[in-house]
Structure formats: C-alpha cells, structure tokens
Amino acid sequence: MAFRVLVIGGYGNFGSIVCRHLAVMPGVELVISGRDPGKLQRKVDELKSQSGTTCESWCGDAMGPGFESALASMNIQLVVHTGGPFQGQSYAVAESCIAAGVHYCDLSDSRAFVTGIDALDAQARQAGVAILSGCSSVPTLSAAIIDQQRHRFQRIDSIEHGITSSAKMPGLSTVEGVLAYAGKPIKQLKDGRVHEVLGWQDLTLRKMPGLGRRVLANVDVPDLDIFASRYGAHTLRFQAGAGLKLGGVANYLLAQAMRIGLITDHLPWAARLHRWGLWFERFGDGKSAMYIDVHGIGVDARPLSMSAQLTALNDKGPEIPSCAAVALAAKMARGYVPEPGARACVGEISVDEYLAAIDDSQNLSLSVRFCDEQG
Numbered sequence: 001m002a003f004r005v006l007v008i009g010g011y012g013n014f015g016s017i018v019c020r021h022l023a024v025m026p027g028v029e030l031v032i033s034g035r036d037p038g039k040l041q042r043k044v045d046e047l048k049s050q051s052g053t054t055c056e057s058w059c060g061d062a063m064g065p066g067f068e069s070a071l072a073s074m075n076i077q078l079v080v081h082t083g084g085p086f087q088g089q090s091y092a093v094a095e096s097c098i099a100a101g102v103h104y105c106d107l108s109d110s111r112a113f114v115t116g117i118d119a120l121d122a123q124a125r126q127a128g129v130a131i132l133s134g135c136s137s138v139p140t141l142s143a144a145i146i147d148q149q150r151h152r153f154q155r156i157d158s159i160e161h162g163i164t165s166s167a168k169m170p171g172l173s174t175v176e177g178v179l180a181y182a183g184k185p186i187k188q189l190k191d192g193r194v195h196e197v198l199g200w201q202d203l204t205l206r207k208m209p210g211l212g213r214r215v216l217a218n219v220d221v222p223d224l225d226i227f228a229s230r231y232g233a234h235t236l237r238f239q240a241g242a243g244l245k246l247g248g249v250a251n252y253l254l255a256q257a258m259r260i261g262l263i264t265d266h267l268p269w270a271a272r273l274h275r276w277g278l279w280f281e282r283f284g285d286g287k288s289a290m291y292i293d294v295h296g297i298g299v300d301a302r303p304l305s306m307s308a309q310l311t312a313l314n315d316k317g318p319e320i321p322s323c324a325a326v327a328l329a330a331k332m333a334r335g336y337v338p339e340p341g342a343r344a345c346v347g348e349i350s351v352d353e354y355l356a357a358i359d360d361s362q363n364l365s366l367s368v369r370f371c372d373e374q375g
C-alpha cells in the first residue's frame with residue numbers, strides 16, 4: 001500500500017522542491033494542496049511533464065474547518081506544511097491533523113512556532129500521531145550534524161552556527177518571515193546567561209572555505225532554545241546573511257530603521273527588498289552554506305573544537321531546508337513510525353538520510369574538521 005503525503009503550499013518556493021522529490025519517490029502517492037486553482041493545476045501539469053507521474057490535488061484552505069474531513073476522505077498519512085511565513089501563524093493545520101489522526105511536519109524556522117508546538121503534545125499522544133515542527137535546516141539538519149559527532153565530546157560548552165545563502169531570492173513569504181524580527185530583541189546565551197541582541201544587527205565578516213568572506217548578522221531560530229537543553233551548551237549564537245554583501249547591509253539598515261521607529265511595518269520593505277534582490281540575483285556566485293562551530297571537552301578530557309560546513313553550489317541551497325521533509329517521508333514510507341507527540345523535529349533524521357534525500361553529491365558537500373588544544 002502506498003504512503004500518501006499531502007504537501008501544503010505545493011506550488012510555492014520550498015513546496016515545489018518537496019513535491020519534485022516526492023513525485024518520483026517509490027512507494028509514495030503525492031497530493032498537492034493550495035488555495036489557487038490555477039497555480040495548483042499548473043504545478044500538477046508541470047510535475048507530470050517532468051516525471052511522468054500524475055499527482056492528485058486538493059484546492060482549499062488548509063487552515064479552514066474543512067481540512068480535517070479532507071484529510072480523512074483522501075486517506076492522507078503525512079502532511080508536509082510549507083505554507084509560511086510561520087511567524088505569528090496558528091497551529092490550525094497541526095490541530096486538524098491531530099483530529100484526523102494524520103502525522104504532520106512543517107518547514108518552520110520560527111523560534112516561537114517551533115518551540116511552542118509542544119502545547120499540542122498531550123493531544124498528539126492521545127491521537128497516536130507525531131507533530132514535528134522545524135523540519136528544515138534548523139533545527140533538523142543542524143542538530144543532525146552535531147548528533148553525528150556528539151560521541152566525540154564529553155561536554156559541549158558552546159555552539160555558534162549560521163547560514164549564508166546564495167544571491168538567489170527565496171519566496172516573498174520567506175523574506176517577510178526572516179525580516180519580522182529586524183531590529184527586535186533576540187535572546188541568546190553567553191556563558192550560561194541570557195542576553196539580548198538585535199535582529200539583523202552586529203554585522204560580522206566570516207571567512208568560509210570556498211565562499212570567501214560573507215556578511216552575517218543576528219537571526220532568531222529555534223536552535224537557540226533547543227540546543228541549551230539538548231547539548232548542555234552555555235553559549236549559543238546564530239547568524240545568517242544574504243549571498244551578496246549589499247543584501248546584508250540592506251537588512252542591517254532596515255533593522256536600524258525599525259529599531260529607532262523610523263519604520264514601523266516591515267512588510268512593505270520586505271516586498272521592496274525582495275524585488276531588488278530578484279534584480280541583483282545575476283551578480284551572485286550560486287554558493288550557499290551552513291556552518292557549525294562546536295567547542296567543548298573531548299572524551300580524552302582535553303579541549304576539542306569542531307567546525308562543520310555544508311556547502312551548496314549552483315543555487316542548490318533551497319534543497320537543504322526543503323529536503324528534511326523529503327527524508328522524513330522517505331523514512332516513513334519504508335515503515336518508520338515516529339514517536340507520537342508534538343515536538344521540534346530533532347533526532348528523527350540522520351545526516352546520511354538527509355543527504356540521501358537531496359541526492360546531489362555534485363552540488364552539495366559536507367566537511368567536518370576537528371582541532372584539539374595542540375591544533
């Protein structure tokens with residue numbers, strides 16, 4: 001019996017990537033969902049042209065009251081929610097999945113959304129379904145990379161990580177989401193104490209192998225809450241940046257304007273920056289990366305540091321946040337059943353499973369280096 005997966009926002013930026021992978025996955029039947037019938041049909045036709053596979057579709061509001069009955073009538077077993085931005089979004093989709101007895105994951109990187117999903121834990125356990133939030137680059141992949149090397153550390157003291165994108169622009173909803181906290185306080189950990197930094201401030205230059213120097217700034221992600229308890233780290237920091245330095249400076253200036261009250265609504269400016277970013281795409285190098293620096297004590301009781309970098313070439317960066325859900329669907333189609341409950345999506349997918357889902361070794365590579373006190 002085929003494993004039936006419904007993708008919400010299947011014609012969007014990340015949803016399209018998820019659907020492209022699932023359409024040709026053995027043992028999976030794909031249902032594409034969206035509210036625009038024209039866009040929905042075009043995506044179904046496009047996938048049929050590309051893969052020869054005919055996908056089903058459901059046109060409607062996944063956050064509306066009819067979604068629960070639709071899931072039951074279509075015999076859906078997993079919902080992949082790609083319909084951001086998730087900042088400020090309700091848990092209506094997840095609640096419908098619980099009521100229908102359907103497993104759920106989303107691509108949210110919103111700190112409040114992902115860490116707050118455990119409010120549904122009791123309901124999900126009672127229904128016997130898994131509600132997994134943050135099935136994306138953060139925290140799923142970032143945690144998987146650390147988990148893979150966790151056995152080398154007796155203790156982890158600090159984790160500093162981040163993402164630098166290529167110049168290729170994501171969808172407008174993604175830009176709106178990441179700029180929602182421009183100039184607003186973000187809680188981080190430093191030496192065991194909570195301290196606040198401002199979103200898209202504290203510009204830094206980081207030299208990255210194969211990418212040169214990239215501009216990074218403070219960004220809010222679920223990892224800043226999850227990694228303190230998961231790894232016992234006392235210092236946690238996350239930064240991100242656009243592929244072109246000009247983009248990083250533009251985000252910084254917007255954050256400054258938001259901070260002093262010169263701009264009160266980020267949405268019009270997110271749309272402007274998105275339009276400008278589309279024009280400047282031509283000047284990018286097509287390279288993006290996630291980096292993770294971990295410092296602590298090794299199993300031999302000596303200081304140990306790890307530096308990991310997942311690099312994507314030829315504008316393949318969007319595959320990375322998209323394919324956590326692809327890896328989860330592939331694993332479940334083979335018989336894996338995640339533990340019931342509502343939680344952040346960490347510990348469900350290994351690095352190998354993640355990279356196998358992307359299946360593009362020519363354009364994606366992971367390097368991991370270690371350094372003890374002797375170097």
